[in-house]
Amino acid sequence: MRRTPARRPTIKDIARRAGVSESAVSFALNGRPGVSEATRTRVRRVAEQLGWQPSAAARALSGEGAATVGLVLARPARTLGGESFFLRLVSGVQEVLSAHGLGLLFQVVEDIGAECAVHRRWWAEHRVDGVLVVDPRAADPRPALLDELGLPAVIIGAPDDAGRPLPDHGAISTLWADDTGAMASVVGHLHALGHRRITHIAGLPELAHTRRRMAGLRAEAERRGLPEVRSVTTDYSDTEGAEATRRVLAAPRPPTALVYDNDVMAVAGLAVAAERGVPVPGGLSIVAWDDSVLCRSTHPALTALARDTAAFGRHAAEELVALLAGGPARRVEDVTPQLVVRDSTAPPGS
Structure with missing residues (x-):
């Protein structure tokens, strides 16, 4: 049975609690005329009680603000110094995020438990509006956690051993290669x-x-x-x-x-x-x-x-931007890496 995500409060929730229309809540929270000062005060008090925060992602995608996307690498930091793959992947991700006014919050941790803790903290602190997830694992705990939090995500790579994409996890898309x-x-x-x-x-x-x-x-x-x-x-x-x-x-x-x-x-x-x-x-x-x-x-x-790793990163970021804009979760297979034959392979004993 799917769990109900621990979602962030919405304008509809505030309207229900304050006993006013959603349009009145919007006017009150955005400082627009059309509601009395008493209503404005009541709406803001309810919003504060519910822990409501404006959606930075929605503002950014409409050109009105700047949101942030998160990326955590759960690998020993010492192994990343010479790893060019992630640099090229992030360059492609950043290209798309910049075009949409989205920032990138990046963190390296030692293991998957620490990564899950980071996702929980980022969600609680409203630090990110969506995340990119790399290095899927067998029995990976992250999809269920992100589903519980209601945090939009794109998983880069097929999550299970057979190469099948994720089962339905709400606002989680997958992008993988064969x-x-x-x-x-x-x-x-x-x-x-x-x-x-x-x-x-x-x-x-x-x-x-x-x-x-x-x-x-x-x-x-x-x-x-x-x-x-x-x-x-x-x-x-x-x-x-x-x-x-x-x-x-x-x-x-x-x-x-x-x-x-x-x-x-x-x-x-x-x-x-x-x-x-x-x-x-x-x-x-x-x-x-x-x-x-x-x-x-x-x-x-x-x-x-x-393969074009930067393009792989761009495609992942594009899928996340689409989720943040309200699009459906998708399962997308990217281009299969192609073998480029050079001088390091030849018949044995040649």
Whole structure:
């Protein structure tokens, strides 16, 4: 059973409590003529008792004010320093918000519990009128919380392991790309080159997209009859990416190809290969998720899954703006990342 959101009081609530019409409430609260001073005083007193505040989002979208959208990253701050994905995503978000007179309130916290606490505080303090939510998780508590609060939101990424969008959660839209299909294209490329031992240096295991990529890798390996394919999880940092690379390359039967969940780890892995005297791509092929200037600037340049991350951010912000303007919640699939083949992949032993 859906819970009734802990919604903010409205003009209708004030009118009912004060025993006047909604238009009289609007006149009184906006300082317009048309009501007596006694009515104006009574309406303002009731508004204060109910904790009513004017909708900053509605004023901003009509050009009369400035509202704020929130974004919380629940990842260890140390892992974000070299992460270009979020910078590009936020640049796209900011482009849309600026055009609509909306500000962005950004915070980094250590875990999902702290993020939920931030959402509750922001809602209670009227700090934000909507939020963007990243890194969906299995059994994610955030959609139910945001639904309870009645806080409009866009979830960036499919929230469950199967890649299905959220069930109905009121004013919550979802925007995602097909991670499973993208992983299938990587495995298909490496298989066509002749690789049979492939290791996926994955990100945080609790994230839904990490789990989907791992599941997609297993499914594609099974379909193609590749028994020596596996995933190793990390925290997305260059340090853990490098350490994971050292471990797998030191195995008795090391992989001939590595697939990294971000560009930072892929570049770190390339450095480890050089450190160990393993030629890329002759002795080891490397593929990175989310193409960036890092992938294009290394030698050899890295084969990578490419998408317009700034456009992904713009699309997420556009969905949230539509919700703030009173539009319905939507489930939107974005463009699937496309594999860009460069010099870091070749047949094994070439």
